[in-house]
Amino acid sequence: MTDRSLPRAIRQAMPQAREVAVEVAKQYGVCIRPVPLKRLDVHTGRWEVVDVPCGATLDAKCPSCAKRNRQLRMAQCREGWHLDHEPAITPDEPTDEQRWLVKFRADLQARRDQAVSLGEDTADWDAAIEGVDAEIHEAGMRGNVLGHTVPKRTRSTRRRQDAPNLPKRKMANTTLGRTFRSSDGKVYRPSLFVTLTLPSYGKVRDGVPVDPETYDYARAARDALHFSKLVDRFVQNLRRVAGYDVQYFATVEPQKRLAPHLHMAIRGTLPRAEVKQIAAATYHQVWWPPTDKAVFDGDRLPIWQDGAGYLDPDTGEVLLTWDEALDQLDTDQDARPLHVIRLGDQVDVKGVLAGTPDADQCIRYLSKYLTKSLGDSLDTDNPAQRDHAARMVEALRFEPCSPTCSNWLRYGVQPKGAKPGMTPGACRSKAHKPDHLGYAGRRVLVSRKWSNKTLAEHRQDRRTWVVEALGQPDEPADPHRYVWKPLPAGDANVPPLAMRLLRSVAERQRWRAHMAQLRAEADGQDLSATEGRVA
Numbered sequence: 228m229t230d231r232s233l234p235r236a237i238r239q240a241m242p243q244a245r246e247v248a249v250e251v252a253k254q255y256g257v258c259i260r261p262v263p264l265k266r267l268d269v270h271t272g273r274w275e276v277v278d279v280p281c282g283a284t285l286d287a288k289c290p291s292c293a294k295r296n297r298q299l300r301m302a303q304c305r306e307g308w309h310l311d312h313e314p315a316i317t318p319d320e321p322t323d324e325q326r327w328l329v330k331f332r333a334d335l336q337a338r339r340d341q342a343v344s345l346g347e348d349t350a351d352w353d354a355a356i357e358g359v360d361a362e363i364h365e366a367g368m369r370g371n372v373l374g375h376t377v378p379k380r381t382r383s384t385r386r387r388q389d390a391p392n393l394p395k396r397k398m399a400n401t402t403l404g405r406t407f408r409s410s411d412g413k414v415y416r417p418s419l420f421v422t423l424t425l426p427s428y429g430k431v432r433d434g435v436p437v438d439p440e441t442y443d444y445a446r447a448a449r450d451a452l453h454f455s456k457l458v459d460r461f462v463q464n465l466r467r468v469a470g471y472d473v474q475y476f477a478t479v480e481p482q483k484r485l486a487p488h489l490h491m492a493i494r495g496t497l498p499r500a501e502v503k504q505i506a507a508a509t510y511h512q513v514w515w516p517p518t519d520k521a522v523f524d525g526d527r528l529p530i531w532q533d534g535a536g537y538l539d540p541d542t543g544e545v546l547l548t549w550d551e552a553l554d555q556l557d558t559d560q561d562a563r564p565l566h567v568i569r570l571g572d573q574v575d576v577k578g579v580l581a582g583t584p585d586a587d588q589c590i591r592y593l594s595k596y597l598t599k600s601l602g603d604s605l606d607t608d609n610p611a612q613r614d615h616a617a618r619m620v621e622a623l624r625f626e627p628c629s630p631t632c633s634n635w636l637r638y639g640v641q642p643k644g645a646k647p648g649m650t651p652g653a654c655r656s657k658a659h660k661p662d663h664l665g666y667a668g669r670r671v672l673v674s675r676k677w678s679n680k681t682l683a684e685h686r687q688d689r690r691t692w693v694v695e696a697l698g699q700p701d702e703p704a705d706p707h708r709y710v711w712k713p714l715p716a717g718d719a720n721v722p723p724l725a726m727r728l729l730r731s732v733a734e735r736q737r738w739r740a741h742m743a744q745l746r747a748e749a750d751g752q753d754l755s756a757t758e759g760r761v762a
């Protein structure tokens with residue numbers, strides 16, 4: 228609180244309490260953007276306000292959470308890369324759904340807040356938030372997984388994307404790679420580190436197109452939008468050729484030219500030439516309605532009518548729904564895919580042995596950019612880079628990012644799940660945002676049988692250890708113990724941020740002091756095992 232009795236000049240010289248709290252919190256690795264949630268403890272019947280670190284909810288993480296997340300990811304990567312036994316796969320924790328909902332809720336809240344700051348109507352967001360709130364509540368009570376499965380469309384066989392012309396081995400029921408025995412009897416378990424890039428869209432120098440006029444921004448935009456699908460195909464092909472259930476830990480990172488590329492740790496090994504052959508043969512077709520002609524733009528836009536959907540503003544005809552447009556595409560013998568995406572020639576394949584400095588370096592490299600968003604690689608001081616990014620955003624403006632994208636209205640098709648208020652060029656999906664530049668997918672892709680643990684379990688590992696070290700009984704967690712409810716922004720039960728941050732810092736300080744004390748007490752005892760886990 229500012230003391231009003233102080234002279235104004237002194238008051239102004241005092242740093243804001245909030246800023247100080249944020250700085251201190253950062254020093255202690257405490258989340259600086261905690262999300263307050265209401266939590267009902269069903270054992271005690273009491274509601275309380277609990278701060279959840281932003282890293283557990285939002286995609287955009289604060290520096291503290293980003294750092295912690297990166298450490299957890301490195302541990303996860305290290306754990307699975309050179310496994311010499313099959314991982315025992317346990318089903319996901321029952322609280323995964325809650326976590327997802329809470330994350331989704333926080334995301335909606337952020338979007339609503341943004342709409343408010345832009346002076347936009349928030350009715351849509353309010354309705355969505357209300358719906359998710361109800362689900363969070365229900366999920367908490369049941370603690371099981373909802374069966375929301377949408378039946379998948381079956382494409383006509385003509386368009387089935389056949390496996391490209393690649394060698395095919397008989398599938399062995401294993402996730403482990405081959406081992407090699409040297410002449411002196413030593414067993415080696417080599418693995419791979421692969422880097423995949425997208426093709427060239429035009430000559431680039433220092434991350435900037437030499438000729439922006441001829442640089443293929445349209446293609447770059449579509450490739451970024453569909454990149455994750457291409458990665459899926461690559462993995463499918465990889466498994467088919469390798470003949471075993473290949474596992475991977477991969478990260479999607481921005482190149483200087485602002486295109487996504489992929490670093491992938493692969494368990495087991497294949498001949499380098501074969502990996503390159505697989506990359507060259509991998510492609511993905513996007514079977515979406517054509518977008519070569521803008522049917523509606525400017526002031527002439529489709530009109531919403533309750534009960535009917537979007538209408539042609541001139542004729543009053545109802546536009547094709549998403550499903551109708553796909554059906555039409557299926558029956559059209561001459562139809563072509565909207566887009567075909569392939570990998571570029573630049574494929575880097577490197578053999579890596581477990582426990583070598585090389586492996587460590589790869590792991591650091593894999594997680595290097597995890598604390599940044601794709602757009603962060605942008606050098607904002609460089610006008611040419613700024614211009615390049617702006618052109619990319621422009622290319623993404625009217626490009627449909629998904630079946631639900633409002634841009635479909637521009638091409639005369641109702642987006643999947645059409646609702647009132649949709650305008651082409653105003654899709655709110657993050658794919659269109661400068662931070663994402665077309666790639667809205669996950670930054671870390673980990674196959675299911677990579678290690679024995681999910682990221683949540685790695686996090687739990689650390690927590691369990693802390694609880695043990697503090698000498699507290701590690702009671703079995705009851706997944707049904709808590710019911711979470713979101714709090715509306717500005718709820719009076721939430722203390723000011725500065726106070727919450729300082730509280731977290733105090734907690735961390737207490738914990739650190741306790742750890743130091745334990746360590747001092749154990750002086751002389753063998754703590755080497757524990758030390759290893761602290762690092």
Ligand SMILES: [Zn+2]
Nearest residue numbers: 258281289292
């Ligand atoms: Zn945070």
Ligand SMILES: [Zn+2]
Nearest residue numbers: 628632654656
């Ligand atoms: Zn969109």
